[in-house]
Amino acid sequence: MTIATLNRLATSNRLAIRQHQQGFTLLEVMVALAILAVVAMSASQASRSYVQSVDNMKTRTFGYYVAQNTLAELRVQKTWLTASDTRQITSQGRQWQVVISPQTIQTSQGFVQPIHIRVAPIVDGSPKKDVVDIDAVLVKDMGTMP
Template sequence: MTPSRVSAEQGFTLLEVLLALALLAIAGMSVLSMSGESVRNTTVLEQRTLARLVADNQMTEIHLQKQLPTLSWQRAEHELAGQQWFARFRSVKTADNDFRAIDVEVRSEQDEKSPILATLRSYMVKQG
């Protein structure tokens, strides 16, 4: 090998460099897209977690009262983490008249058409 031939075989061509940069750009865009989606999901997960806490608190209040809710929806408002939450709850008949299911739904808005962020079902025996 002559010295001029060795230097000609070393390094990358312009096409190889451009191809490598294009692949890195595509990978970088994918990472940015995933991180953006993760940030958006964080807010949704926070809302659902807080709504679940409100549903748990509402269900606990119902059980502590030791009185079955009516079969029609009843409403309650709660404040948690500096935000107003709107819960509704009712009892649901089961095959056993002394045993009822209790449903709780929580929304971040009072409007019944707004999405339900948390639902919870528990069971209670009639006190009697």
């Protein structure tokens, strides 16, 4: 074999190798796309879960503010409840349903009224599940009772 023949064989082998290694097969591309689709779906679900969690926490925090404001109003106005009270209020840019359930207990120093306050957001005109549920106590002196 001559050198020219060997050069021709080497060149044809290099061309054959280059032609064989140009690009990906259809199967490789489809597998890569499937992997990317699974990763994209997982990322989408994770971000959706995070957004829902943040929204739930925000609703609960605002509901807690509403419950605390309701309790503060009862204490400032020195309101003494005789029956359960359901109120619909607008606070924190939302509609809320506040349910106040009282009890009255007479002690030797006066009256103590344990109250239970539940707060639920109102969505589309109807209250949803309670987001806040607190217990508190109101106190009245015997001299200020009606």
